[in-house]
Amino acid sequence: MSVSPENYRLHDLPPLVDLHCHLIPGVDDGAHDEAESLRMMQVALADGIGTIAATPHAHRCPANRVPEKVARLNEIAQENRLDLRIVPGIEVRYDPNLFSRFEAGEFLTLNDTRYMLLELYLSGSWPKRVMETIAELHEAGVWPVLAHAERYEDVQHDPAILLDVIAAGVPVQLNADSLAGRPERGAREAAEYLVSNRMAHLVASDAHNSRWRPPLLHAAFERVAELAGEEYARTMIANATAIVAGEPIALPRPDVVSRL
Numbered sequence: 725m726s727v728s729p730e731n732y733r734l735h736d737l738p739p740l741v742d743l744h745c746h747l748i749p750g751v752d753d754g755a756h757d758e759a760e761s762l763r764m765m766q767v768a769l770a771d772g773i774g775t776i777a778a779t780p781h782a783h784r785c786p787a788n789r790v791p792e793k794v795a796r797l798n799e800i801a802q803e804n805r806l807d808l809r810i811v812p813g814i815e816v817r818y819d820p821n822l823f824s825r826f827e828a829g830e831f832l833t834l835n836d837t838r839y840m841l842l843e844l845y846l847s848g849s850w851p852k853r854v855m856e857t858i859a860e861l862h863e864a865g866v867w868p869v870l871a872h873a874e875r876y877e878d879v880q881h882d883p884a885i886l887l888d889v890i891a892a893g894v895p896v897q898l899n900a901d902s903l904a905g906r907p908e909r910g911a912r913e914a915a916e917y918l919v920s921n922r923m924a925h926l927v928a929s930d931a932h933n934s935r936w937r938p939p940l941l942h943a944a945f946e947r948v949a950e951l952a953g954e955e956y957a958r959t960m961i962a963n964a965t966a967i968v969a970g971e972p973i974a975l976p977r978p979d980v981v982s983r984l
């Protein structure tokens with residue numbers, strides 16, 4: 725049975741914040757033109773989203789081009805009377821020299837706060853220096869957010885690999901479609917495990933267009949409410965709002981009860 729808004733358990737939500745979205749047209753594998761960006765914004769707004777961080781892949785879109793493109797997206801929203809705010813960001817792919825690249829100004833944080841969206845390799849072994857890189861970023865006053873944790877093969881095999889990352893204070897983001905869409909193999913199980921064990925702190929769309937992995941969040945928060953309770957879903961929603969405001973968030977101590 726499909727879930728319709730009438731039987732959602734989460735009502736009276738504040739405007740949602742989508743922290744991870746490939747909304748900028750023509751720069752990466754996200755929206756291919758402005759018409760598609762507009763469709764994505766319409767889909768997002770209809771789902772209750774009020775703020776979107778535009779986060780192109782850093783290896784496809786130089787950081788210094790993001791602000792002008794975000795300004796254009798805000799213009800498009802205004803021209804179409806969409807009550808939506810687009811803020812800048814970038815999705816940084818891990819590499820062992822990431823910190824020196826950060827120091828060289830290659831990256832942007834989320835909405836010019838201390839938070840920076842960081843993705844690891846989807847397959848292959850967990851990076852050996854990832855904890856050192858996190859410590860270097862923290863030392864420099866930057867707080868990485870781990871993108872779509874449920875998609876990493878190593879996490880799917882052993883979610884406990886995230887415990888050190890969480891203990892270091894790194895918020896863990898899941899993709900909404902892993903909880904309420906058509907995720908790739910293994911991602912749904914991992915996402916549900918991470919929510920059920922309080923090892924995930926954020927849900928974002930990681931949308932690439934208006935159809936495939938669209939910018940929808942509400943249904944995923946419904947699933948979070950089913951798995952971990954309404955309060956936990958509301959905390960996740962508040963976490964994303966705090967992040968775009970640059971405020972600290974509290975990460976609960978994960979209770980790992982079982983293996984996947």
Ligand SMILES: [Fe+2]
Binds near residue numbers: 745746815930
């Ligand atoms: Fe992404």
